[in-house]
Amino acid sequence: MLEIITSPISFFILLSLFFVGGIGSLFFLKNDKYANGWGSFFAIAGSLWGLIFSITAILTKSSLLFDLKTSVFSLFTLSFHIDLLSSFFVFVVSLIVLFCSIYGVGYIKHYYKKYNIGALGFFYNIFIASVILVVTSSNALFFLIFWEIMAVTSYFLIVYEKNDQDNVKAGFLYLVMTYIGTAFIILAFLLLFKYIGSFDFLVIKENIALVPAFIKNIIFVSAFIGFGLKAGIIPLHIWLPAAHPAAPSYVSAILSGVMIKTGIYMMVRLFLDILSPAPYWWGLVILVVGSISSLLGVLYALTEHDIKRLLAYHSIENIGIILLGLGSALTFYSLNLPALALLGLGAALFHTLNHAIFKALLFLSAGSVISQVHTRNMEEYGGLIKYMPQTAFFFLIGSIAISALPPFNGFFSEWLTYQALFQGINQMQFVTQWIFILAAGSLVFTGGLALACFVKAFAATFLARPRSEEVKHAKESPFSMRLGMGALALLTLLFGVFSGYVISLINTVSQSLSIFKNSASAVNISSNQSMTVSDGFSSISGMFIFLLLVVATFLVIFVFKKVINKTQKECKTNTWDCGTDLTPRAEITATGFSRSIILIFKGLLKPTIQNNIEYYDDQNRYLPKSRTITLSISNIYNTYFYQPIHIVINKLSVKAKTIQNGNIDLYITYIFVALMLALLVIL
Amino acid sequence: MSIFIWIIQLFFVPALSPLCIGIIRKIKAKLQNRQGANIFQPYRDIWKLLHKDEVISNDASWVFRFTPYIVFAVTLVVGFSIPIFFPRIAGFVTSDILFVVYTLAIGTFFMALAGVDTGSAFGGFGSSREMTISALAEGGFIFSLLTMALIAGSSNLFDIASFSQSIGGQYFLPVLLAFGGFFIVLLAETARFPFDNPATHLELTMVHEAMILEFSGKRLALMEWAAANKLLIFMVLGANLFFPFGFGTDVGLASISLSIFYFLIKIFLFCGAIAVLESTIAKFRFFRLPDLLFISFIFNVVAIGLIYSIK
Numbered sequence: 002m003l004e005i006i007t008s009p010i011s012f013f014i015l016l017s018l019f020f021v022g023g024i025g026s027l028f029f030l031k032n033d034k035y036a037n038g039w040g041s042f043f044a045i046a047g048s049l050w051g052l053i054f055s056i057t058a059i060l061t062k063s064s065l066l067f068d069l070k071t072s073v074f075s076l077f078t079l080s081f082h083i084d085l086l087s088s089f090f091v092f093v094v095s096l097i098v099l100f101c102s103i104y105g106v107g108y109i110k111h112y113y114k115k116y117n118i119g120a121l122g123f124f125y126n127i128f129i130a131s132v133i134l135v136v137t138s139s140n141a142l143f144f145l146i147f148w149e150i151m152a153v154t155s156y157f158l159i160v161y162e163k164n165d166q167d168n169v170k171a172g173f174l175y176l177v178m179t180y181i182g183t184a185f186i187i188l189a190f191l192l193l194f195k196y197i198g199s200f201d202f203l204v205i206k207e208n209i210a211l212v213p214a215f216i217k218n219i220i221f222v223s224a225f226i227g228f229g230l231k232a233g234i235i236p237l238h239i240w241l242p243a244a245h246p247a248a249p250s251y252v253s254a255i256l257s258g259v260m261i262k263t264g265i266y267m268m269v270r271l272f273l274d275i276l277s278p279a280p281y282w283w284g285l286v287i288l289v290v291g292s293i294s295s296l297l298g299v300l301y302a303l304t305e306h307d308i309k310r311l312l313a314y315h316s317i318e319n320i321g322i323i324l325l326g327l328g329s330a331l332t333f334y335s336l337n338l339p340a341l342a343l344l345g346l347g348a349a350l351f352h353t354l355n356h357a358i359f360k361a362l363l364f365l366s367a368g369s370v371i372s373q374v375h376t377r378n379m380e381e382y383g384g385l386i387k388y389m390p391q392t393a394f395f396f397l398i399g400s401i402a403i404s405a406l407p408p409f410n411g412f413f414s415e416w417l418t419y420q421a422l423f424q425g426i427n428q429m430q431f432v433t434q435w436i437f438i439l440a441a442g443s444l445v446f447t448g449g450l451a452l453a454c455f456v457k458a459f460a461a462t463f464l465a466r467p468r469s470e471e472v473k474h475a476k477e478s479p480f481s482m483r484l485g486m487g488a489l490a491l492l493t494l495l496f497g498v499f500s501g502y503v504i505s506l507i508n509t510v511s512q513s514l515s516i517f518k519n520s521a522s523a524v525n526i527s528s529n530q531s532m533t534v535s536d537g538f539s540s541i542s543g544m545f546i547f548l549l550l551v552v553a554t555f556l557v558i559f560v561f562k563k564v565i566n567k568t569q570k571e572c573k574t575n576t577w578d579c580g581t582d583l584t585p586r587a588e589i590t591a592t593g594f595s596r597s598i599i600l601i602f603k604g605l606l607k608p609t610i611q612n613n614i615e616y617y618d619d620q621n622r623y624l625p626k627s628r629t630i631t632l633s634i635s636n637i638y639n640t641y642f643y644q645p646i647h648i649v650i651n652k653l654s655v656k657a658k659t660i661q662n663g664n665i666d667l668y669i670t671y672i673f674v675a676l677m678l679a680l681l682v683i684l
Numbered sequence: 685m686s687i688f689i690w691i692i693q694l695f696f697v698p699a700l701s702p703l704c705i706g707i708i709r710k711i712k713a714k715l716q717n718r719q720g721a722n723i724f725q726p727y728r729d730i731w732k733l734l735h736k737d738e739v740i741s742n743d744a745s746w747v748f749r750f751t752p753y754i755v756f757a758v759t760l761v762v763g764f765s766i767p768i769f770f771p772r773i774a775g776f777v778t779s780d781i782l783f784v785v786y787t788l789a790i791g792t793f794f795m796a797l798a799g800v801d802t803g804s805a806f807g808g809f810g811s812s813r814e815m816t817i818s819a820l821a822e823g824g825f826i827f828s829l830l831t832m833a834l835i836a837g838s839s840n841l842f843d844i845a846s847f848s849q850s851i852g853g854q855y856f857l858p859v860l861l862a863f864g865g866f867f868i869v870l871l872a873e874t875a876r877f878p879f880d881n882p883a884t885h886l887e888l889t890m891v892h893e894a895m896i897l898e899f900s901g902k903r904l905a906l907m908e909w910a911a912a913n914k915l916l917i918f919m920v921l922g923a924n925l926f927f928p929f930g931f932g933t934d935v936g937l938a939s940i941s942l943s944i945f946y947f948l949i950k951i952f953l954f955c956g957a958i959a960v961l962e963s964t965i966a967k968f969r970f971f972r973l974p975d976l977l978f979i980s981f982i983f984n985v986v987a988i989g990l991i992y993s994i995k
Contacts, residue, residue, distance in 0.1 A: 449822030465803035589808025
């Protein structure tokens with residue numbers, strides 16, 4: 002029975018479910034309701050099957066390897082290699098897609114009559130199938146094809162609300178950036194092909210010794226740029242905060258929770274599996290990039306008042322945290338410390354899973370708010386906890402989890418990442434040690450700032466009094482949306498409480514990589530679910546923490562409510578208003594909340610203030626007609642990274658103009674010369 | 685025996701914390717040439733507040749109502765997890781440094797939310813300031829504990845406290861630097877001078893008091909009591925990790941009573957230090973506080989660097 006589930010046929014059933022769902026929805030272009038039903042049903046069925054498939058594969062430790070040979074070109078062999086690492090990512094994809102699709106059933110309803118539901122179902126299903134194909138394919142050429150299908154389908158999902166010009170612009174930026182990334186990835190694979198003569202990952206891996214060290218470094222750099230761009234590392238992230246908010250919210254959840262993780266998957270696959278052994282400095286580069294991404298990601302998140310852009314910046318932050326785990330794993334591995342490398346990789350994979358869960362939860366609950374209030378601007382929210390209590394509760398859970406507060410899942414993966422960094426500080430020397438110290442420092446400040454940012458996000462959205470009329474008409478979302486959010490909220494708790502068990506499974510996944518054969522992890526899981534790192538340097542138990550917090554809370558509530566204070570009354574009146582009328586203007590706004598932090602980091606964030614006053618009479622400047630204050634942030638990566646590139650490209654294009662004079666004869670000569678040169682090179 | 689220790693661990697911090705507040709206030713009063721209230725006055729205040737009726741804002745949601753319980757429960761859990769005067773006993777898996785830091789952050793998180801919840805201008809700004817300070821204080825907090833953990837070779841607070849007793853003289857400088865960093869964090873996290881003024885409700889610059897402005901009755905009592913607990917937790921950490929003289933090595937009666945004796949003296953000294961500090965310096969301008977907090981972080985980075993140049 003179990004063999005059937007992990008067989009190639011079962012894998013094709015998984016893919017065909019999504020394809021049937023995708024193609025089928027196209028037939029229902031005319032009928033919104035059926036299109037929604039068909040598309041969502043097959044997405045749910047497919048992801049359920051994906052869950053069963055991947056869980057069985059991980060539990061039975063079975064890996065799947067098969068080819069579909071095409072007779073004409075042996076180069077174009079469609080081969081799949083679903084080892085435990087792939088299964089793990091299939092699991093993450095399926096888990097998030099399952100709940101997002103359930104949520105989607107209700108969410109899509111507000112697109113009825115406005116947009117084409119059939120097309121949404123088509124692109125959604127094909128997109129998910131392509132994500133699954135990306136993490137399972139084992140041939141660079143087909144990998145690139147699936148990678149492109151993923152890019153194109155996600156582009157169409159991003160510009161789905163096409164009536165909004167900003168979304169189309171964001172989609173264009175995404176497309177451009179994604180192709181730059183793909184160019185680097187193609188470069189990396191072509192270099193590998195040049196020295197090994199195969200596109201098959203397994204063949205490349207066996208013959209990796211044929212690649213000179215220098216070329217390997219070039220491959221590392223271009224692969225890191227290419228996949229890092231998809232993952233959203235700073236400064237290659239500019240598409241992410243524009244594109245993720247533009248998509249429908251449940252798609253944003255998948256983009257942020259799952260799609261950017263394909264970049265992480267390929268980094269693990271390439272740097273720890275295919276290209277290993279890795280030189281020492283790769284890990285350090287990843288650590289530095291991870292520190293910068295996490296710290297800058299959270300700082301930019303603080304400056305946002307668009308709720309989905311805020312969450313998108315937090316994805317960048319969390320990708321940084323994942324890279325801290327991955328970077329330390331690479332460093333430890335190249336120094337021949339496999340136990341610690343397993344600790345770092347485990348932290349990275351666990352955080353990948355956890356981030357997918359709580360980020361999906363946050364995007365879904367943000368989507369639930371947006372579908373009622375019809376704006377992404379947090380300044381127009383406020384007081385929603387009274388109108389949408391369940392959504393508020395789910396968003397609160399997500400906020401607690403992403404801020405790494407115990408006993409939710411975010412705490413445990415960040416705890417493991419900390420342990421990897423602490424061990425780095427403890428065991429490394431000189432420059433490496435200092436890089437680890439600074440990485441730990443950036444993680445510490447990231448944690449603190451993320452907490453501040455989510456206090457801001459939750460408070461500005463749900464607490465105090467409504468700041469716009471729209472809020473007062475908000476109602477709780479339909480059942481399917483609440484079900485999707487509720488299940489994810491429960492998962493954040495379960496993956497925290499049973500973190501010991503999850504980590505032991507993740508250890509099996511990372512030990513299945515051939516470089517970690519026969520090495521034990523530095524994390525030990527005892528029978529009572531407690532994790533111990535590095536022979537007792539630290540230990541923690543999710544279960545015990547959960548019980549202790551619950552018992553303490555109930556004890557306090559019981560004692561103070563039932564024992565000491567039984568007869569006292571609670572009377573309700575207005576908030577103290579200092580003698581003025583209570584209006585929403587008295588409340589703190591999202592911008593105001595983070596203003597002091599922005600000012601403290603003004604060296605990095607470069608906040609700007611513009612004052613404009615219009616007078617009734619320009620000659621007589623006593624009576625101002627209106628005042629506007631524009632607060633904004635000037636992005637340092639724009640000033641110091643993109644603008645110089647922009648200027649250089651512009652100058653080069655101006656230079657290129659001189660050979661482009663509009664004369665057809667001249668162009669034909671160019672073509673002729675180019676042809677001759679090409680022939681010369683080949684012959 | 686061990687269940688007895690567990691119970692003492694759980695209730696020790698809330699039982700003693702109002703007394704510390706009373707002592708600090710008494711010393712401050714003496715320094716200001718006042719008589720000052722009895723050192724047991726905070727207990728009476730809490731008891732009085734617990735039996736008063738409550739006024740709750742119309743705008744407040746369940747977050748506001750629930751916050752005092754969770755804030756107090758968090759200090760109970762942390763008080764339970766830190767070394768007071770018993771050595772480590774089996775079954776303690778919550779004494780990890782990161783657990784203590786992040787669990788205290790749960791309290792901060794909910795308190796900041798409750799500050800915004802009533803929709804008053806004071807509460808919102810209090811929350812904003814509190815989150816700014818605590819975000820920046822986290823660096824110094826985790827790193828000062830980390831410095832001690834790296835010296836002791838364990839991130840369990842009990843192990844650090846027991847190990848610190850036998851620390852060699854070569855670690856004098858790193859420990860001193862780490863303590864300097866920790867003391868800054870102590871003042872920041874417990875809302876004392878120069879970060880915040882615990883004695884006033886009506887100042888535009890207040891932080892902690894602004895957040896709890898709308899609380900009354902038993903919820904106010906809980907918030908005040910939890911703040912006192914937090915202060916004692918920080919003093920206990922400071923006393924037992926950085927100055928672990930006489931910290932109990934076994935559960936014998938003589939060892940424990942010596943441990944308790946030293947412990948009380950150390951806590952009294954901490955109270956005195958805070959009171960003297962508060963009487964001699966003024967509150968800083970808000971935008972000078974980050975400098976102080978970054979200094980605390982830098983102290984610890986230097987301390988960690990020093991450890992490895994010694995080793």
